[in-house]
Amino acid sequence: MINLRRALAPTAAALLLAGLPPVHVAAAPNTPESIYFVVLDRFNDGSSANNTGGLSGNQSVTGYNNTDNGYFHGGDIVGLDQKLEYIKSMGFTSIWLTPVVEQKTVQGSSAAYHGYWGLDFTKIDPHFGTSDEFAKMVSDAHAMGMKVILDIVVNHTADVISYDSSGKAFIPASQPTKAPAWLNDLSNYHNVGNLNNGKSTLLNGDFYGLDDIKTESPVVQKGWTALWSEWIAKYKLDGFRIDTAQYVDAGFWNYFLPRIQSAAHSAGVSTFEVFGEIAETDPTFISTFTTEQSFPSALDFPLRQGLINFVTSSNKAQDLAEVFNGDDYYTTASNSAYNLRTFISNHDAGRIGYFLQSRASWAGTESIQKRDLLAQEMLLLLRGVPVVYYGDEVGMAGGGGDKDARQDMFPTSVANWQSESRIGSDPIGTGSSFGLANPIKSEITDLQSLRAKYPDLAIGAQQVLFAEGNVIALSKYANGNEFIELFNSGEAETTVQLTHVNTTWEKLFGDGTFTSTSNSLTLNVPALSSLVLRNTSKYKDSVAKPVVTLKQPVVANAVAWIPLEATATGDINQVAFYTSTDKKKWVLQGTALHRTVETNNTAAGLYRIFLHPQLIKGKKIYVKATLKNATGATSTSKVLSLNLR
DSSP: OOOTTGGGHHHHHHHHHTTOOOOOOOOSOSSOOOEEEEOGGGTBOOOGGGTTTTOOSSHHHHOBOTTSTTSBOOOOHHHHHHTHHHHHHTTOSEEEEOOOEEEOSEETTEEOTTSOSEEEEEEEOTTTOOHHHHHHHHHHHHHTTOEEEEEEOOSBOOSOOEEOTTSOEEOOTTSOOOBSGGGGOGGGBOOOOBTTSSSOOTTTSBBTTBOBBOTTSHHHHHHHHHHHHHHHHHHTOOEEEETTGGGSOHHHHHHHHHHHHHHHHHTTOSSOEEEEOOOOSOHHHHHHHHHTSOOSEEBOHHHHHHHHHHHHSSSOHHHHHHHHHGGGGGOOSSOOGGGSEEESOBTTTBOHHHHHHHHSGGGOHHHHHHHHHHHHHHHHHSSSEEEEETTGGGTBOOSSSGGGGOOOSBOSOHHHHHHSOBSSOOOOOSTTTOOOOOHHHHHHHHHHHHHHHOHHHHHSEEEEEEEETTEEEEEEEETTEEEEEEEEOSSSOEEEEEEOSOOOEEEEEESOEEEEOSSEEEEEEOTTEEEEEEEOSOOOOSOSSOOEEEOOOOOOOSSSOEEEEEEESSSSEEEEEEEESSSSSOEEEEEEOSOOOOOSSSOSSOEEEEEOGGGOOSSEEEEEEEEEETTSOEEEOOOEEEEOO
């Protein structure tokens, strides 16, 4: 089975051999995309008939209690279908919803309203609705031009397995049966108990007691591939968000993901999105999933942390710039950080509103609301594919992570709606939909319209121009269009002067002002604000003939990634790095679309990618770099050699 992600790489190499300039071939969206993330049970109760899932009894049996945040509240597929127009009206192109497979209804003192305790993976959970309702919802979303991305789990199932006094695994007779049938075979599980109990590892321990599947087993690999391929074919799904991806072995992903992409193609899904949850803030770890484990994309936890720190604390611009320096770890011949799914809130760690209220309470109500608006601006204007967590658009804050971040979006009680902690104003309407008027929602909608009107603003190559104190300024460039973005998280107005040769600009967004000369651009931005400019004249560069210089690569050891680094003259460049074993056939390894900015950890001015020795053939390779700038001018470095041990 062909690996579709890496099969893109030879295209660019063929272009070079044909004498054509290097091109950006990262597998990122070429049109603006954005995702609205819904916890299905907490979004909208469209049918009260399914609230108990067809079960009778109290909450310990039915799992339903809409006054307890650990139980089902009634949100369902019909309810989501009813609110598709609401989501579309804000400009979102995709919906990501939590798992809908049949659950083990109650475990301990909580219910499976969240969808991550799968029991029968072949069916829709009755609490959420029916197969026909799910198919209709997907079809209705498609009719509105929106994709549907389903959250899935392959790492674990509901907690059914127990252990006797000697530690031997068994399934008590009182426990329910799983489906497909192979999930009932104990040999398809690791059976070592919980994570971090002294006898398990990250890959084989039970995640919070949930039965950990032996994903290295051929039976499991084939079983999961067949099952999720059937879901794609049956419902014409547009993508998967994959839960707990870091707890699954790499061999599984390199088997499963290419076959899932192939199944989607066979089902007529032209672009099937996959992004994994790797809940860490180290890009060198997360990037292994997109460079070595066949993931097209991942959730961008490093940027989330950088953005939260930037809008809730002081003097974090340098830290945010270092996050963007880390983008280089994701660059391959067919992928880049531009394909990451970015976010500031989620259902596990909590909402931006909560972090603002808990960290920046000293700033006061007005400042907190401005900081929330600033966070949304950055999410929608920086690189990557933004994911907005349901309820953020109306200022939901909550009391922390997990259960406390999963409020009811369209509650049946006005009292419940009024009792929620919120940022901004929320005039209450009548009926079950309420008014939902909020400055945050208005701004998200306006920014989505701006991204749609100027798609290059959303997808353009991003370059940090200035990062100091509470201020970061960036350039976005694509297809002859350049944009300048400046974000100020400080409590005072700021002025930043940039050296820049383009002189004709218009303001697209923000309350700030600007002036320009033949070689500079001065930006004035109020406290807690953003400013976005667009160059309205033909782009020009500060140098007519750019020069790219490749640094001698250094191999520290046979396992470590090898940095390929180059410097270049001029302003907006893309630098492509190639390797060869014979100086005749050159293979593109990746294209750097920005230069590093100086921080405590990184030197300035480097265009770079990282080679993975295990993916490179040959003990001695040759390396070169080629440059193409925004005016079309090109340059090629000297060829250097590299000995791999």
